Amino acid sequence: MxxxxxxxxxxxxxxxxxxxxxxxxxxxxxxxxxxxxxxxxxxxxxxxxxxxxxxxxxxxxxxxxxxxxxxxxxxxxxxxxxxxxxxxxxxxxxxxxxxxxxxxxxxxxxxxxxxxxxxxxxxxxxxxxxxxxxxxxxxxxxxxxxxxxxxxxxxxxxxxxxxxxxxxxxxxxxxxxxxxxxxxxxxxxxxxxxxxxxxxxEKAPTFKLIGNSLILGTLEVLAEGFTLGHKAGISSELVFNLVKEILPAPGTVRYAERIARDDFDGTVGFAVDGGIKDASHIRRLTAELNAPMPVMDIAHQHLITARAINIMKKQQGHPAFETLDWSSIAAGSRVAAGLDPFDGNQANIEPKLED
CATH class of the missing domain: 3.40.50.720 (NAD(P)-binding Rossmann-like Domain)
Known part of the structure; x- marks a missing residue:
């Protein structure tokens, strides 16, 4: 060996x-x-x-x-x-x-x-x-x-x-x-x-939830950063390039690319249902151990928002994803900011600045 x-x-x-x-x-x-x-x-x-x-x-x-x-x-x-x-x-x-x-x-x-x-x-x-x-x-x-x-x-x-x-x-x-x-x-x-x-x-499952909290927290921050860029008229491509420059970890770059490309297909990723389940476990664990993790509360809400919107689109007969990837968490930030949940291209319009 x-x-x-x-x-x-x-x-x-x-x-x-x-x-x-x-x-x-x-x-x-x-x-x-x-x-x-x-x-x-x-x-x-x-x-x-x-x-x-x-x-x-x-x-x-x-x-x-x-x-x-x-x-x-x-x-x-x-x-x-x-x-x-x-x-x-x-x-x-x-x-x-x-x-x-x-x-x-x-x-x-x-x-x-x-x-x-x-x-x-x-x-x-x-x-x-x-x-x-x-x-x-x-x-x-x-x-x-x-x-x-x-x-x-x-x-x-x-x-x-x-x-x-x-x-x-x-x-x-x-x-x-x-x-x-x-x-x-x-x-x-x-x-x-x-x-x-x-x-x-119990230690290995706990360790896995800690790791997933780091990944899910990173996803939430990425989603909010890209959404801020949309509102400021800065393209997703530029924000993605910035992520590669200052946060070059492979996993972070991979998820940033999915958000930048609106690549929310969960059949080739980690399905949103699994993300919601993991977020629920993390929130329960933080409650039982008295270790607050506020970002998990927000991430959990945004994952549910993404899933709910996707289900609604299916019911209305609009194009939708068969299964969402958990990078679709971006939908929560986008909707809160008045943007389309799954189409970032609709947001990349230079904003008008007041005098």
Whole structure:
């Protein structure tokens, strides 16, 4: 293994049982999960002389699973007939799901399968969804009734494009030995680096919400800055160039470009529903910890505004986005300033200055 990979994984390789081919299952082939599963199937290093068995996948609707199978082939992917099959056949089960309610109901199915047929060897459940931290304890309680099971919370940072490129930042909390096994499967197959948040399962989800608060706060400030430029008669292109000069972080530049181009298509980004869910989690966390974060209140309102306007446009038969990206937060600032929510070009008119 290269020294760079050692730096990217904060653990030594598991000594026992040693490098071995594990059956891995993946549940949830949404915007992020599809690319994570594909890369896990195609990029995971072979272990010694063994060949990794095909990744076993399950999705609520079969179309995504069939598309993935067609893309990578039968030697890399098998489609499970049920969640129970995933639980019974797999050593490691990774979930990537839309929201807390779906995560909870999925783990109830996991627990039922484990109860019906208790495992005789170690199983690791890796939850990569963005969840409220206390849900981790509920999931652990569901699994802990069965022997030989461990839960890891494992949220990831990155957009679908980042997941496509296998450059996600992976956050891990939970049992140390399980984290060792998981990290060497996940890096570099789906992510560029793993960060250890300790054994408390709530820490990784909390860390993910902190990170998303930084991203969402940046989005809100960008949206307000571009809107001010519109009102002042300064083009989006000029404001975008300014962002590249003074705030050259890749993520910031990427979102600034989406706002500047009115590129609010959520089918190739992070859907606004997910942004609203994350903003709600962050606001709840700040309330419980008495750590005010006023920008999250504003961001939450502006995301809801964008979604409401998009729904209204659809109902009226006007051109609209099928799914909004969370960069559409700009709609909230624009409407408040009397501008078109999704068309910045209508605003770039030199203002008349009073004498």
């Amino acid at each position: 290269s020294s760079s990979l050692h730096a990217d994984v904060p653990y030594s390789r598991p000594a026992t049982p040693g490098p071995h081919a594990s059956q891995v299952g993946f549940v949830g082939l949404g915007a992020m999960g599809y690319f994570m599963a594909r890369n896990l199937a195609t990029r995971r290093p072979q272990v010694a002389a063994n060949t990794n068995p095909p990744l076993l996948v399950w999705n609520r609707t079969s179309g995504k699973a069939e598309k993935l199978l067609k893309e990578v082939g039968h030697d890399r992917i098998r489609i499970a007939h049920s969640i129970e099959q995933i639980v019974l056949e797999c050593d490691i089960i990774i979930s990537c799901l839309a929201n807390d309610a779906i995560v909870k109901s999925t783990y109830e199915l996991y627990a039922k399968a484990l109860t019906n047929k208790p495992p005789t060897k170690h199983k690791i459940f890796i939850e990569s969804s963005t969840i409220f931290p206390t849900l981790a304890g509920e999931l652990d309680t569901l699994l802990s009734a069965s022997p030989h099971t461990n839960l890891l919370t494992c949220p990831v940072f990155g957009t679908p494009a980042v997941a496509d490129a296998a450059q996600l930042l992976i956050i891990l909390s939970g049992d140390y030995r399980s984290k060792q096994e998981a990290a060497y499967i996940l890096v570099p197959a789906i992510g560029r680096k793993a960060i250890d948040l300790g054994e408390n399962l």
